[in-house]
Amino acid sequence: MSIFLDFDGTITAEDTVTHLANFALRFQSERQAQGQHTQTRDGDASLTSCSTHTTHESVMPASLEETPPEGQEQEQEEEQEEENNNLSSRWDSVVHAYVSDYKSHVSLYTPSAADRQCADDEIAFLRSQKHVETRSLARINECALFRGISPATFHAAGRELVRNGTVCLRPGFGDFVRGAWAKGWSVSVVSVNWSAAFIEGACGFAEGEIDVFANEVREEDGAVLGPGVLVGDALLTSHREEGDDDDDKGRGSESKSRGLVGRNLTNSCDKRDAVREVRRKRQELDQPFYYFGDSTTDMECLLEATRGIVIADDEQSTLIQTLRRIGKRVPHVRDAEPGEELVWAKSFEETIGVHV
16 A cells, blocks of 8 residues: 655645745845855955055055955945845746736636536646646746755755744644554655655655655756656656757756656646656556545546545635535545545544544
8 A cells, every 4th residue: 555645735734835935035045145244254354465465655554454345345235135135026026927827827718617517627627737837937947046955955944944833734644654654555745846855854754764756956056857857767757849948948958868858747647647657666556545635736646546535624625626516525534434535634633543
């Protein structure tokens, strides 16, 4: 038996994308400040060095030996503030462009939500959003918000944000995972989040205890790449089509092989294909598996799983309402009948010993 878990809103109580972006903005601001302080110290040392080699005809004033030139510190602070504001502004533009793109796509798509009454229609709609997500990733890469952030730093950030309460894990998550391990089951995370290392840190287990299949950030330029691309072993690939070069800027040659490119995880189809590929590599395609998710990005995995568990605060969640609209029964876990394929729960605590 294997268990696959979504991360944002499933393992965590809410989406972590905003927290991840805010961490990156703070990181870049602090790095910029540190760089300017270093330049100031280097400049002071240079001035002092020069003063020791001047003749009596050109003596460096003592005040210049001890402090930066007048106005230099203020100028550096202003430059830092301007750079921070520019990055924050660029990031806001990325977010606003995505929201606008998504709303436009939804408004123009047919059939409308009310007319999508079966799984095939809803899945077609979810897959149609791929180009929206791809364009957004291109904007993220161009913004370079994540440039210079190492996997270790992402990992530490995930752990710290959980420790200080900024990111909250769903009740019972740790006990649920340990209980699954006790039964000999594997536990994996499949996510469209930008950083697998951030997820690993937030989950709080030792390295390698939980397999995380998610996008990864390349440190040198901040590009968001598909799982496995950084080590030359992409989990998923797609065929490179004419005109794809602009979309693939920043991915690097390691994502390309025999006309294929490493594929980012961005939508429901990507997640379903990722789960299938992991199960294929583990030779588990004929084995049952459970899937936990909270959003429509998880729909294809939930419908394909032996048992799908929707994690939601209440029955008004978009995912539960969508599943019911396409004719799926989704009772609460404690009201489920034996063999029920889809259920919902508020936390992992509610599923322990009941449905799993």
